[in-house]
Amino acid sequence: MSPLIDVRDLKKTYLLGDIVVNALQGVTLAIERGTFVAIMGESGSGKSTLLNLLGCLDRPTSGRYLLDGIPVETMDRDQLAEIRNQKIGFIFQNFNLLPRMDALENVELPLLYKDSETPDGNELGQRALADVGLAGRELNFPAQLSGGQQQRVAIARALINKPAILLADEPTGALDSHNGAEIMNIFQRLNRTQGITIVMVTHSDEIAAYAGRIVGFRDGLIVSDKKVTKPTASVEVVVAHTAAAVLQ
Amino acid sequence: MKHLISSMRIAFRALKMNKLRSALTMLGIVIGVASVIATVAIGSGATQRIQQQIASIGSNIIIVIPGSMSSSGVRLGTGNAVTLSEADAKELVAQCPDVELAAPVVRGGVQAVYGNNNWATNVYGITPDYLTIRDLSVADGAEFTQQDVDGANKVAMLGQTPVDNLFDGADPIGQILRIKNVPFTVVGVLTRKGQSTQGQDQDDVILLPISTAKRKVIGVKQANADAVDTIMMQAKSGAQIPAAQEEAGALLRQRHHLQADEADDFSIRNLEELFAAQEASSSIMAVMLAAVASVSLVVGGIGIMNIMLISVRERTREIGLRQALGAKTRDILTQFLVEAVTLSIAGGFIGIVFGIGASLLISQIAGWATAVGPGAVLLAVLFSALVGIGFGYYPARKAAYLDPIEALRSE
Numbered sequence: 001m002s003p004l005i006d007v008r009d010l011k012k013t014y015l016l017g018d019i020v021v022n023a024l025q026g027v028t029l030a031i032e033r034g035t036f037v038a039i040m041g042e043s044g045s046g047k048s049t050l051l052n053l054l055g056c057l058d059r060p061t062s063g064r065y066l067l068d069g070i071p072v073e074t075m076d077r078d079q080l081a082e083i084r085n086q087k088i089g090f091i092f093q094n095f096n097l098l099p100r101m102d103a104l105e106n107v108e109l110p111l112l113y114k115d116s117e118t119p120d121g122n123e124l125g126q127r128a129l130a131d132v133g134l135a136g137r138e139l140n141f142p143a144q145l146s147g148g149q150q151q152r153v154a155i156a157r158a159l160i161n162k163p164a165i166l167l168a169d170e171p172t173g174a175l176d177s178h179n180g181a182e183i184m185n186i187f188q189r190l191n192r193t194q195g196i197t198i199v200m201v202t203h204s205d206e207i208a209a210y211a212g213r214i215v216g217f218r219d220g221l222i223v224s225d226k227k228v229t230k231p232t233a234s235v236e237v238v239v240a241h242t243a244a245a246v247l248q
Numbered sequence: 249m250k251h252l253i254s255s256m257r258i259a260f261r262a263l264k265m266n267k268l269r270s271a272l273t274m275l276g277i278v279i280g281v282a283s284v285i286a287t288v289a290i291g292s293g294a295t296q297r298i299q300q301q302i303a304s305i306g307s308n309i310i311i312v313i314p315g316s317m318s319s320s321g322v323r324l325g326t327g328n329a330v331t332l333s334e335a336d337a338k339e340l341v342a343q344c345p346d347v348e349l350a351a352p353v354v355r356g357g358v359q360a361v362y363g364n365n366n367w368a369t370n371v372y373g374i375t376p377d378y379l380t381i382r383d384l385s386v387a388d389g390a391e392f393t394q395q396d397v398d399g400a401n402k403v404a405m406l407g408q409t410p411v412d413n414l415f416d417g418a419d420p421i422g423q424i425l426r427i428k429n430v431p432f433t434v435v436g437v438l439t440r441k442g443q444s445t446q447g448q449d450q451d452d453v454i455l456l457p458i459s460t461a462k463r464k465v466i467g468v469k470q471a472n473a474d475a476v477d478t479i480m481m482q483a484k485s486g487a488q489i490p491a492a493q494e495e496a497g498a499l500l501r502q503r504h505h506l507q508a509d510e511a512d513d514f515s516i517r518n519l520e521e522l523f524a525a526q527e528a529s530s531s532i533m534a535v536m537l538a539a540v541a542s543v544s545l546v547v548g549g550i551g552i553m554n555i556m557l558i559s560v561r562e563r564t565r566e567i568g569l570r571q572a573l574g575a576k577t578r579d580i581l582t583q584f585l586v587e588a589v590t591l592s593i594a595g596g597f598i599g600i601v602f603g604i605g606a607s608l609l610i611s612q613i614a615g616w617a618t619a620v621g622p623g624a625v626l627l628a629v630l631f632s633a634l635v636g637i638g639f640g641y642y643p644a645r646k647a648a649y650l651d652p653i654e655a656l657r658s659e
Contacts, residue, residue: 057572057652078576085574096569096656100261112254113574157573 002069004164004197005031005054010063012049012220023049025220026063033164036191036198036231038208041217047201048169050217054199055088055167056080068164085113089158091168095150097142097157103129104138107156114161128156132186148179155186159196166190168200172207184210188233206232251582259587262559270591273555276548277595277635278602281628283541285603288624290610291534293617295527302523304441304450306383308348308486309520310493312336312479312500315513331504331513333474334458340481343499346492348484351378352476354458356466361426362414369410371427371454373461381482389421389436392457400459404432408440409452425454430464432456489518545631548595549639556588556643567647568655581648588640589633596632600625 012024023046031037041047052058053065056072057080065073072083084090097106108125111118118124129138132152142150151171158166168187172180188210190196200211208214209232216224263270314331332352340350354373359366372378375397379385392403404425411420420434441450458476462468468475483492493516500514560567567580607618 052653055572057656078578081571081574081576084572090572092656096565096572098566098569100265109570110573112251113570113576113579161574 002066003030004033004068005029005199006064006066006069007050007054008064010050010053010065011061012046012053012058013061023220024053024060027220027222029215029222031197031199033197034191034195035213036187036211037200037213037215038211039199039201039215039217040203040205040208042203045217046220047217049220051167051169051199051201054165055090056083081113082115085110086161087164089155089161089163089166091151091154091158091166091171093170093173095142095147095154095174097150097153099142102139102141103134103145103153103156106142106153107160109157110161124160125156128160129153131159132156146179147175148182151175151179151183152186155183155190159190164197166196166198168198170202171200172202172204177206180207184232188231251579252586255579255582255586256590258583259590262563262587263590266559269555273551273591274595274598276551277545277592277632278548278599280542280545280548280635281596281599281632282602282606283544284538284631285600285620285624285628286606286610286618287537287541288534288627289603289607289618289620290616291531291537292621292624293607293611293619294530295534296619297617298523298527298530301442301444302519304383305444305519306381306482308483308489309381309518310347310481310483310489310496311517311519312340312481312496312514313477313517315511315515332476332479332500333472334476335474336500336503337476337479339503340479340496340499344492344495346484346488346495347481349377349381349482351375351381351480352458353378353478353480354461354466355477356461358427358454358465360410360414360454362420362423365414365416367410367413369407369452369454371456371461371465373456373458373466375458378455378480381480384441385439386436387439388419389434392435392455397457397459400463401457402430402432402460402464403435403457405436405438405455406434407438407451407453407455409449410454411437427454427456428465432460486520489520493518542631545635549592549635552588552591552636553639553643555591556584556640557646559587560584560643560647563647564650564655564658567650568652568658571650571652572656577648580650581644584644584647585637585640588644589636592632592636592640593629596629599632600628603628 007027007029010024010027011022014021014023025046027046027050039047039050049058053060056067056075059080060073063073064071067083068087072080075083098109101109104122104125107128108121111121111124126135126138129135132155134149134152134156137145137149142153145153166187171187172183175183184207187198187200191198198211200207202208209228211228212231213225213227215222312332334352337350337352340347351374356371357368358371359368376391376394379391386405389405392401392405395401396403404427406420406425414420414425415423420437423434424431425434426432438451438453438455444450456465481492481496483489497512497516501512504513506513570580604620607620610616611618
């Protein structure tokens with residue numbers, strides 16, 4: 001079976017004023033289904049650019065990108081939007097919840113842009129929220145939730161369309177270490193129990209240690225790629241999971 | 249459909265967030281629509297009033313007046329010749345198939361006296377057919393009859409104005425009125441007609457049997473005792489007016505023994521033509537007013553565009569997020585377009601209410617007739633929706649084609 005993400009000699013060049021920035025200088029990377037990958041590197045190393053390309057938010061200057069066997073580098077805006085809606089879940093550093101909508105509405109947002117109707121949307125949304133331990137918080141607005149809770153709402157939102165990949169850009173960057181660990185536990189659980197592929201950009205070694213594979217970036221190139229034999233695990237995984245199960 | 253409903257929900261929420269801003273943006277459209285409605289109401293009110301005045305003169309009326317006459321090289325104006333006669337009137341009815349009625353009329357100005365009061369007014373010598381043609385009726389008393397005409401009875405019907413000026417509130421029916429020292433019994437008072445299109449008081453009139461008027465009041469023209477000042481005709485229908493005119497012209501030429509190379513010694517006028525011109529000029533005025541008012545609608549539209557551009561800039565990140573979650577170009581375009589159209593249509597409806605209010609106020613204060621038709625309301629709604637789409641499209645398109653990465657990165 002082909003890898004879920006198959007990137008070959010990917011290059012991305014920006015024009016910043018008159019200066020040409022070579023953000024990616026030929027990246028070849030394969031990510032198998034069901035892996036949890038951390039991408040590390042200093043700022044400007046190209047890791048965010050790669051994440052944007054993997055997330056179909058941008059098109060490469062050259063190179064190939066097969067997502068689930070489909071070449072996406074030549075797709076137009078709306079085709080890419082469709083792919084993002086169906087196959088990709090995004091987690092952002094600053095959560096990016098819409099402040100005027102309650103948690104449930106935020107979670108259900110991707111359903112709005114699906115081509116097919118989702119008659120049981122509310123049920124799906126409630127289940128997704130319960131899955132991240134937020135049952136009973138459906139009607140809370142983002143401002144009424146803690147940072148950790150907001151990021152969990154964002155995870156529920158990312159999962160509602162049952163995507164193949166979760167792309168997370170510094171998901172714990174705005175959280176304290178306790179909440180950060182909690183998010184990582186959710187990631188690990190999703191990865192292990194539901195087989196969701198996770199690609200996470202971080203510059204924290206501690207956070208990266210939760211992943212099963214760590215890819216290092218520098219100057220737009222992969223400089224290291226190692227398997228983690230024993231990823232960090234915590235009892236809180238069990239706690240969060242059982243809490244969710246109890247609330248369900 | 250699902251998209252439209254959810255777009256509307258998003259739009260309402262966004263508009264509710266900035267209540268004051270939304271209200272001020274709508275204000276432009278409100279003023280625009282209100283002024284269009286009000287000016288159109290004034291315009292169509294004026295047109296209606298002209299139509300009412302035309303109706304007050306009577307329907308399908310054709311007027312025949314004598315032509316000009318020259319006496320020893322001095323040409324007198326139209327209407328001075330004594331070419332028309334009572335016999336002409338009789339023959340016009342008898343021989344022209346498209347003419348329903350023809351009534352001979354003689355006119356004069358007199359001083360009417362009752363008790364200590366006197367009043368200068370117009371006297372018309374008529375036959376009862378005149379009442380039918382002019383659509384006159386009595387409010388009080390009775391009309392005089394053909395017998396009164398045949399017998400040259402000294403009876404009179406009074407318009408409201410002489411009644412008001414002579415009788416001081418007393419009941420005029422049966423009273424004796426003196427005109428040129430001849431006593432006339434008042435048999436009827438005419439229903440009020442109001443002003444004519446030229447601002448003439450149509451109620452300042454005394455009607456006498458044509459025979460009595462000629463012999464006792466106005467006097468008989470020496471050249472022709474049968475002569476009349478005017479013949480008023482009524483065509484059988486509005487569509488038959490041109491045919492009736494033609495037939496009457498041919499008959500009168502024949503009766504007046506005119507050779508083929510001689511000009512008519514009479515002239516036939518059709519009031520509808522006269523009023524059509526007046527109506528046209530008043531509707532041109534209305535269109536011009538509405539055009540000026542619609543300029544403010546355009547200004548309102550620019551206001552909407554302005555606010556939508558600001559809104560797109562403020563919500564760039566939200567747009568980026570929606571794009572990341574799978575919103576297509578069309579989704580974002582619809583969302584912002586619906587927002588703009590919601591603003592403009594809501595403004596349009598408020599504008600209609602204000603416009604109707606304003607036109608009622610104008611008719612109260614200025615005393616102008618106004619009429620708000622369903623057409624004007626429909627047009628206003630349509631126009632405001634168009635303004636919303638037209639001026640909302642550019643900002644919406646701008647939002648829809650934002651680069652998702654840059655949009656997500658913006659603050």
